[in-house]
Amino acid sequence: MHYSIIKDVINLLEEFESENQSKSYTSDIEGFKAWVCAKNIPKQTEQIDEPYWEGKENGRTAESAISTLLVHLNRYAKTYSKSAISESHFATQEDFIYLIxxxxFGANDKN
Structure with missing residues (x-):
């Protein structure tokens, strides 16, 4: 059996003990686990890029861009549904949704 991992853990425990002189972490297994996790979390030095949307440079908000995209999506859905139900007995998209x-849910008979 190789004991190198045990040696590594003991070295980590020694490092934890020397770095934890200020008692930032509790001196139990929970404190050790928290220290190991904090030590291994990479530091974020680079800033996350904010996405670009049309009109951003002129002060347009993200909410406005999302609203515009939703309107375009709705228009596409209506156009697509018209072509999808063109040779059926449905007249509008709402007729199809009603049937769904x-x-x-079934008929709602409350008589």
């Missing part, structure tokens, strides 16, 4: 709701 009936199938999912």
């Amino acid at each position: 709701n009936l199938k999912a």
